[in-house]
Amino acid sequence: MSAADPAVANQSSALVGQDLSRYLFDAARAGDVGVLESLLARGVQVDARDERGSTALILAAYYGKSDAVQALLAAGASPNLGDSARGNTALMGALFKGEIESARRLLADPRTDVNARNAAGQTAAMFAALFGRADLIEALAARQADFALTDASGATAETLARTQGNAALADRLAVLSRRRPG
Known part of the structure; x- marks a missing residue:
């Protein structure tokens, strides 16, 4: 197989996405919208999960990074996925922590159940x-x-x-x- 083989290129792209996904979670916690957008543009899956089963949207909401919440929603992040530990959604995390602006942004998205x-x-x-x-x-x-x-x-x-x-x-x-x- 050559490097020009589409199967190899897809595998390589998937590996890059996996390798970079760990940075997605750090960017979500920090509220770094530029890094989030860059990672998503490079193929990182918007609804990837960290080792605890949280998505970037759950982390951004929990840490009160409302601009990151908005960017992730705009990129297609699912507002209804729950974490692996308790099944808490991004909205539940925002309410738990008292992150009112993040909760409001989630409530403004018609996809939020x-x-x-x-x-x-x-x-x-x-x-x-x-x-x-x-x-x-x-x-x-x-x-x-x-x-x-x-x-x-x-x-x-x-x-x-x-x-x-x-x-x-x-x-x-x-x-x-x-x-x-x-």
Whole structure:
């Protein structure tokens, strides 16, 4: 086989993509949009996973790198992939960490499934309730979040807010849970 053989060229391209993917995760954590775009242009897969099963989008959202979140979404990153450990999506990570701008960018993408569940059956609304992200509840409602869903333990977003002592948020969630999405 010669170097001009398309099969060899494709293999070589795949190896370069694999070798460079580790830099994708560092660039996502750092929010380095230029490096992200360069790596993607060189063939690194936008939804590649690191050794812990996180995508670059999950890392960018978790670390509050909203410009990187936007660039990865624009490059076609899936906002609905969960990490390997718990199945948490990029939106869940942003809500957990309180990275509001990253969460807003994810919510602005019509592909983001706000009712996606992790391994424990939790949704983004439940993360918002658990961590007191009241400022994002209306944005979740606008995206048709189903506040009546229960997780594996039977908890709803409302009950999670109440267990955290956040009565005002729980009361708002009680109203929203009576409205059915759609």
